Amino acid sequence: MATVSTVVTALAVAANGFSGVVALFHFGPIRPAMARAGVPESWLTFPIGTLKTAGAAGLLAGLLGVLLVGTAAAVGLVLFFVRAVHTHLLAGDYSVQFGLANAFLLLNVATLVLNL
Template sequence: MSAAYVTVALVTATANLFSGTCAVLRFRPILPGMAAAGVPVSWLTFPIGVLKLAGAAGLLAGLAGPAVLGTAAAAGLVLFFVCAVYTHLRAADLSAQFALAIGFLALAATTLALDPTLHVG
C-alpha cells in the first residue's frame, strides 16, 4: 500500500466523516445549499449522512483490514458524488456546496485511482 494511497484515503475518510456528521446533525450552515439544490431536509440523515459515514468507515476498514473494503467504499463515494454534482447542475445551483461536491468527487476518484487492489500485476 503506497504512502500516497494511505494519505489520500485518510483525507477522503476524514472529509466524509466531517461532512456526514454535519448532515446527520443537520448543521445549520449546510441547509441553504441543500435547499438550493432541491434536496429535502429529510434526506440529510438518510441517505446523505449515512452514506458519507459508511463510505468513510469503509475506507478506514480497507486500510486496517481487507483492502477490497476500501475499494468498494471509494467506488461508492465516487457514485454518490457524481449524483451530488448532477443534482446541483440540474438545479442550476453553482454555489459553494457545488464546489464542495466537486472537491469531494475529486478526493473519492483519486482514492479509487490510487487503490492498490486495482493495480495488480
Template sequence: MHTVRVAVTLTAAANAFSGIAALLHWKAILPGMAKADVPETWLTFPIGTLKTAGAAGLLAGLWVPWMGTAAASGLVLFFVCAVYTHIRASDFGAQFWLAIGFLALAAASLRSAPAPWRKRPAGRWARRPEGPESEARK
C-alpha cells in the same frame, strides 16, 4: 504506499466530517441543500448515512483492500449524483464546488485502490506460473 494511506485517510476524514454534519443537520449546510432542492429529511438518510459509511469503508480498506475499493466506488457514485443534482437545480454555489472536490477525492481513492488485474512486479518471492513453460525452465 505511505502517500496513498495519507490521501485515503484525509478523504475518509473529509467524508466523515461531512456525513456527521449532515446527520446532525448542521445549520451551515441547510441553505445550500435548499438551494439544490434537496429535502431536509434526506440529510439523515441517504446523505449523512452514505457519507459516514463511505468514510468507515475507506478506513477499513486500509486493512481489507476490497472494502476500500467498494467504499471508494460508492462515494464516486454518490458524488456523481450530487453533482448532477446541483446541475439540475442550476446551483453552482459553494456546495457544488465542494461536491466536485469530494468527487475528485473519491476518484483518487478509487484509483489508488489495489486491483487484482494490475500487474505486480515480479520479485524474488514471486509465484512462478505452472505449466509446460515452467517445465522447460527446470
C-alpha cells in the same frame, strides 16, 4: 506510492466522515445549500449522512487491511458524489457547495484510483 495512497485515503476518510456527521446532525450552514439544490432536509439523515459516514467507515476498513471493503466504499462514494454534482447542476446551483461536491468527487476518485 503506498504512502501517497495512504495519505489520500486518510484525507478522504476524514473529509467524508466530517461531511457525513455534519449531515446527520443537520448542521445549520448546510441547510440552505441543500435547499438550493432541491434536496429535502429529511434526506440529510438518510440517505445523505448515512451513506457518507458509511463510506468513510468503509475507507477506514480498507486502510486497516480489508481492501475489498475499502475499494467498494471508494466506488460507492464516487457514485454518490457524481450524483451530488448532477443534482447541483440540474438545480442550477453553482454555489460554494457545488464546488465542494466537485472537490469531494475528485478526492474520492483519487482514492479509488490509488487503491486499485
